Amino acid sequence: MKVSLALLGLVSVVADSYDDQAEAIVAKMSVNQWIAQMAQVNIGFILNADGSVNTNAITQCAKLGVGSFLNGAFTPSQWRTLVSQIQSIYAANNAPPALYGLDSVHGANYVTGAILSPHQINKGSTFNPSLVQNSAFITARDTVAGGVNWVFAPGLxxxxxxxxxxxxxxxxxxxxxxSQLGIAAVKGIQSAPGVAASIKHFIGYGATSNGDDRGPAYLNDYQVLNYHAPSFIEAVKNANPLSVMASYVSVNDVPMVVNTHLTVDLLRNDLGFNGVLLTDWEDIYNLNYVHKLVNNNQDAIAMSMSKSSVDMSMIPYDLSFISLAQNLVNAGTIPSSRFRQSAKRIIKMKLQMGLYQNSVPGGDYVGLVGSAADRQAALDVARESIILLKNQNNVLPLSGQPKIFLTGPSIDNIGYLCGGWTWLWQGVTDNSKFPGSYSIKGAFQNLYSDQSKISSLQGVDISGVTTDSLNTAKYMASQAQYTIIAVGEQPYAEMVGNTPDATLPAGQLQYIRDIASTGTKVILVLVQGRPRLLNGVADVVHAVIDAMLPCMMGGQAIAEIILGIVNPSGRLSIT
Structure with a gap:
């Protein structure tokens, strides 16, 4: 007990020290500098039209004291050059070091050369906190290898x-x-020196009432506290995330960036969260643009500052938040103390991250990006995440190397295996960005010693449109003992993925029926980011594998499971 009390005392002293240091720094800043700390701007603001760095724009940000930047996609060395330039200019202008954030949501997906892990839904199906924590550490390590210090993950x-x-x-x-995997992910991210996690999206985002992204949620307090809040409560209590990202969602018709009940009463008072609360993309201005609660962006800022505990605005296109907030202070609409409070939280987070000692951390990690060990770690997650949904008469695993026909829109496409947030916001749709990795087709070819036993044809595209002769596809299927058909979704992210119908495209479903009619034993592989309706085709196939989005190492994992090299152990995390 004495040891525990001593440790608690040490933690308290450290926390108080950061708080005292932040107070000392903030006390020397002007009101305008407090406001500027709350501004986060997109990388486009500091780049020229040709993609080169605009040092004048960075200097402008430094002189104002802009708190943070976000976005971009570069190699580790290119990232380090950019971040070093920013921090150098900031230091020359006596500005606090800048935060730089990225949506590193399944590996360092904006760091060229990184090995990307399966998406979070796959990690949920592993039920394995150790795998999740290690994967999260690799994500953070590869992100900070570029000097980028803020990871907008995990999603809770x-x-x-x-x-x-x-x-x-x-x-x-x-x-x-x-809750359990969230704790593991936060610990993994923040175990990389100089990196902060941002748990997201607070709160109720997944409760969209109409199925669309950013659709309104209608939740009573019981539902919030017993269903949506536990993952955030446990992360705050057990993993100490340094930041939280607010949700786009309106809960009971109140947008999160003006939701006193949830961002003040619940997050600050009940959960005791004292870190940084960041908005999502342009979300304060959405009070004007989307929700139509105000007539201009200045009034949007006033409403958010008076009703929420938001600390940082992802503006993101310009510096308008700063001048508009200054107007509010000058007019007496919002007291300067409101901006001081948020600036102090932001400065404290920078102190906790060690940015005042090393503003460009991660230099020792550059050589580890894309390592064989990372590839193995991603493969381990993929293997443990893939779910066997049906195995009629124990058709799987396949014995030896039987004659197989490989077909379907996702059979030879690593981009489809990876989904959205893969090198680009909306992902990629081919194999060119994944050197050293295999599609499902490529993995079978790699594992088979006799290539004459493998035939392949796409058959239909991801929209269900025929790409090859159906008669040819049926003939090839009839000549094979087994047919592996990989179907599913094209990559998407956020509202771009909205769909009014959960059914897979009719052309994909009919193609499965047509191939099954030949008498070949069909193994159906689902490559998708959410459950999709199959309209009975599961009944005409012999096995169904839910691969979800296993990404770069998913092709190998799928082939290994079908061939019995690896036992499928994933479990559904969605009923």
Whole structure:
């Protein structure tokens, strides 16, 4: 007990020290500098039209004291050059070091050369906190290898509506599972020196009432506290995330960036969270643009500052938040103390991250990006995440190397295996960005010693449109003992993935029926970020594998499971 009390005392002293240091720094700043700390701007603001760095724009940000930047996609060395330039200019202008954030949601997906892991929905299906924590550490390590210090992850939303386009960014629908894996992910991210996690999206985002991304949620306090809050409560209590990202969602018709009940009463008072609360993209201005609660962006800032505990605005296109907030202070609409409070939280977070000692951390990690060990770690997650949904008459695993026909829109496409947030916001749709990795087809070819036993044809595209002769596809299937058909979704992220119908495209479903009619034994592989309706085709095939979005190492994992090299052990995290 004496040891425990001593440790608690040490933690308190450290926390008080950061608080005291932040107070000393903030006390020497002007009101305008407090406001500027709350501004986060997109990388486009500091780049020229040709993509080169605009040092004048960075200097402008430094002189104002802009708190943070976000976005971009570069190699580790290119990232380090950019971040070093920013921090150098900031130091020359006596500005606090800058935060730089990225949506590193399944590996360092904006760091060229990184090995990307399966998406969060796959990690949920592993039920394995150790795998999740290690994967999160690799994500943070590869991100900070570029000097980027803020990871907008993990997602602690729960899946409620299964058409929601961000299902794959969750651990599933269970509060306990999301809590335990969320703790592991935060610990993994923040174990990389100089990196802060941002748990997201607070709160109720997955409860979209219409299935669309950013659809309104209608929740009573019981539902919030017993279903949506536990993952955030447990992360705050057990993993100390340094930041939280607010949700786009309106809960009971109140947008999160003006939601006193949730961002003040629940987050600050009940959960005791004292870190930084960041908005999502342009979300304060959405009070004007989307919700139409105000007539201009200045009034949007006033409403958010008076009703929420938001600390940083992802503006993101310009510096308008600063001048508009200054107007509010000058007019006496919002007291300067409101901005001081948020600036102090932001400065404290920078102190906790060690940015005042090393503003460009991660230099020792550059050589580890894309390592063989990372590839193995991603493969381990993929293997443990893939779910066997049907195995009629124990058709799987296949014995030896039987004659197989490989077909379907996802059979030879690593981009489809990876989904959204893969090198680009909306992902990629081919194999060119994944050197050293295999599609499902490529993995079978790599594992088979006799290539004459493998035939392949795409058959239909991801929209269900025929790409090859159906008669040819049926003939090739009839000549094979087994046919592996990989179907599913094209990559998408956020509202771009909205769909009014959960059914897979009719052309894909008919193609499965046509191939099954030949008498070949069909193994159906689902490559998708959310559950999709199959309209009975599961009944005409012999095996169904739910691969979800296993990404770069998913092709190998799928082939290994079908061939019996690896036992499928994934479990559904969504009913």
């Amino acid at each position: 939303d729960l899946t409620v509506h299964k058409r929601w386009s961000r299902v794959y960014e969750t651990f599933g629908e269970d509060p306990y599972l999301a």
